[in-house]
Amino acid sequence: MENLLLAVESMTDALTRIRNRGAIIGELTNRLEQSTLYGSPISICMFDIDRFKTINDTKGHVFGDEILRTIAKLMSDEIRGLDTVDRYGGEEFLVILPNTHINAAQHVAERIRSSIENHLFEEDLKVTISGCIAQYQGEELMDFIHVADKNLYTAKKNGRNQITA
Numbered sequence: 001m002e003n004l005l006l007a008v009e010s011m012t013d014a015l016t017r018i019r020n021r022g023a024i025i026g027e028l029t030n031r032l033e034q035s036t037l038y039g040s041p042i043s044i045c046m047f048d049i050d051r052f053k054t055i056n057d058t059k060g061h062v063f064g065d066e067i068l069r070t071i072a073k074l075m076s077d078e079i080r081g082l083d084t085v086d087r088y089g090g091e092e093f094l095v096i097l098p099n100t101h102i103n104a105a106q107h108v109a110e111r112i113r114s115s116i117e118n119h120l121f122e123e124d125l126k127v128t129i130s131g132c133i134a135q136y137q138g139e140e141l142m143d144f145i146h147v148a149d150k151n152l153y154t155a156k157k158n159g160r161n162q163i164t165a
Contacts, residue, residue: 015065015086016072024086024094028141031098035136042098043105046148047075047112047131049091050160055127067127072125078112094148102135102165109133109163117161127159 012029013022019027027045035042049055049071056064068091075085075093088094095112097105111133117128132151155164 013072016069016087018072018076019084019086021086021088024088024096024128025141026086027086028145029085031096032136032141032144034098037140040099041101041135042096042134043060043100043102043133044097044144044148045095045107045109045112045131045133046088046145046152047093047095047109047129048152048156050130050156052091055125056077057071059123059125063122067121067125070119070121071127071129074115074119075112078115079108083108092152094145102133104133105133106165113161113163130155130160131163133163133165 011019013020031042033039052064052067055067072085072087072093075084075095079085079095082098084096088092088098095108097108100108113129113131117126119127121127130152132148132155134144134148134151139147151164155162158164
């Protein structure tokens with residue numbers, strides 16, 4: 001039992017209590033193998049909190065941590081049971097959408113973006129996120145993530161608070 005608890009803890013982000021980057025890579029590897037084996041689609045959404053450094057610099061890191069926890073919860077509330085939200089890095093999140101074509105992923109990503117934009121955080125702060133979507137095309141795992149990451153920075157360069165594909 002203790003080993004199981006340690007395993008779960010090692011795959012969980014301590015701050016947001018969602019899965020961490022190590023867990024993402026393992027799950028995504030398995031999901032891509034299933035996608036290849038069964039010919040089923042899989043998409044990912046990558047998100048980054050807009051101007052998060054400014055929030056930390058002006059409101060403090062404790063406040064920033066609460067923003068991260070709240071966003072993780074809001075994202076989790078917008079997905080299906082077989083989907084997962086993971087903390088990819090500092091203020092970046094990755095959503096894995098098995099059995100999902102890119103058009104459906106676009107709707108999920110937009111629903112998440114809108115949910116966060118419309119949420120009133122502490123001190124009446126409005127926070128936005130930029131995001132992107134990518135559908136698996138048979139490439140290597142890190143190439144798949146890199147496509148999403150590249151698209152994410154296009155959303156940032158084009159004005160933030162939007163989803164790109």
